[in-house]
Amino acid sequence: MRNIGVLALQGAFKEHIKIIKSLGHNAIExxxxxxxxxxxxxxLPGGESTTMGKLLVDFNMKDILKSKIKNGFPVWGTCAGLILLAKEIEGYEHSHLSVMNxxxxxxxxxxxxxxxxxxxxIPKVSEKEIPLVFIRAPYIVETAENVEIIHKLEGxxxxxxQDNMLATSFHPELTNNxxxxxxxIKMMGVPVENSKKCVSSF
Ligand SMILES: NC(=O)CC[C@H](N)C(=O)O
Incomplete structure (x- = not known):
């Protein structure tokens, strides 16, 4: 059993909490x-990345979180969360946590x-088809060599x-998959307690 945090300053965090609990782990806002x-x-859930990025600074969480991630702390950004992780945001001078290449x-x-x-x-994640929900979503336009591409949609x-960091443009928490x-959870090095039998080639 692991304690998995979900950043709960803004956005779609409740849905992640529900799924983590259903998989037999502690979920903490x-x-x-x-x-x-x-x-x-x-x-790091979906929501509005500019707002979430600002709140991370206001609540003195940005630097601590950034250094933890750099030291191997597992993190997953969905949608706005992906934007928070990115080192570069097209058309903007400023980035947020700036940890992922x-x-x-x-x-x-x-x-x-x-x-x-x-x-x-997405064979790396499941043998069966997975529903992907996109809501005013970003996509990744460039990656460094050390970033593994898990899925492309129409190119x-x-x-x-990238190592301990996972990023998805879409919202798996808004589906029942x-x-x-x-x-x-497997990235965190633990077995899933109540696996819904996703067969992955992890
Ligand atoms: N669903 C989402 O998280 C949307 C992200 C939002 N469009 C942003 O740029 O921050």
Whole structure:
């Protein structure tokens, strides 16, 4: 059993909490820097990256979280969370935690595709198709060599991993498919307690 934190300053954190609990681990809403000490990994949820990035600074969490991640602390950013992890954000001078060697494009799917859902096969995560929910989503436009591309959708990178860091453009917490959560838990080096049997080639 692990203590998995979900950053709860803003955005879609409740849904992540529910899934982590269903997989047999402790899920903790993280709202201050002290709480970062009691957890084994953290999920940065979807929401609004500019707001979340600002709140991380206001609550004195940014530097602590950044140095923990640099030292191997497992982290998974979904959607806005992916933007928080990126070292570069296209069209912006400023980045947030700046830990992952990726360049991202915000709101990358034009107006018509603002939000959509699609089913994809992602062999690294599951043998079966997984529903992917995109909401004003970013995608990754560039990666360094040490970044593993987990999935591309129509040529654009939408899931990637660099060592202890996982980033997805979409929202697995808004579906009832737990495969990405299971993948993240395995990244933390522990077996999933109540596996929903995602067969991955992890
Ligand atoms: N669903 C999301 O997390 C959207 C991300 C948002 N468009 C941003 O740029 O921060």
């Amino acid at each position: 993280i709202r201050n820097a002290d709480q970062l000490e009691g957890i084994d990994g953290i999920i 990726i360049k991202v494009k915000r709101n990358a799917y034009g107006r018509q595709l603002d939000s959509f859902i699609t089913n994809e096969k 654009n990178i939408v899931a990637a991993r 737990t495969c990405f959560h299971e993948y993240f």
